[in-house]
Amino acid sequence: MPERTTYEPGTPSWVDLGTTDPEAAKRFYGELFGWQAEEAGPVEETGGYAMFMLNGKRVAGVGPLQGEAPSAWTTYVSTDDLDALAGRAKDAGAMALMGPMDVMDAGRLAVFMHEAVGVIGAWQPGSHFGAEIVNEPGSFSWSELQTRDVAAAKAFGEAVFGWQPTDHDMGGMTYTVLNVGDRGVAGAMPMQPEIPEQVPANWAVYFAVDDTDATLAKVSELGGAAVTEPMDVPEIGRFAIASDPQGAMFAVIRNAQPTT
Secondary structure (H helix, E strand, O other): OOEOOOOOOOOEEEEEEEEOOHHHHHHHHHHHHOOEEEEOOOHHHHOOOEEEEEOOEEEEEEEEOOOOOOOEEEEEEEOOOHHHHHHHHHHOOOEEEEEEEEEOOOEEEEEEEEOOOEEEEEEEEOOOOOOOEOOOOOOEEEEEEEEOOHHHHHHHHHHHHOOEEEEEEEOOEEEEEEEEOOEEEEEEEEOOOOOOOOOOOEEEEEEEOOOHHHHHHHHHHOOOEEOOOOEEEOOOEEEEEEEOOOOOEEEEEEEOOOOO
């Protein structure tokens, strides 16, 4: 189901990039994924936020950084009651970094930070429900948490988003799929031991591609960098982690079986 018009509450529905150089990011991702950038509205109202489009459909967002944070992609989880969700997030130990707030008539937004979950957003749709294409080459495909406390992350996700976790043995490492009903919507895994202690829990945003190796090579040609070599995961696909020229990390994957 690559084209979407709605998202069930608890489902990641949108991703956007906060960056030190939005114009450079527009050029980089435009060359990499074939995206076109369209301004979301007058700068005085949107703060310079723009939509990345693929074949005329919304796939992601981009805007200037707020504050001193590094360039990074953020995942937003759909909800039908943002204020109630924000209350649950606070009760579960999260700090609100932004909102809840109205974004013109597009919807309501909040962004939270939690020690075990990192930075995660929530979105209550108005005229903007989220990505209009997913799981197709050049579009959002999956979000994955790396954390030093998987148990706490599971508890937070269940309390705040209604996620039901299921654990899978991935060759000696436990990978947790976060489910809404019987459908996996995101993943979580332990932080790798070689990651420095100062690196907080964080989310990787995956974009589907036709050819992981070729895409990774193009990342380097465009001034980004490969963070990992391409890797195969049976029945999942071939993926790699990369960073854009401003340092925002993201993943690309050739899905073995498109997710829904």
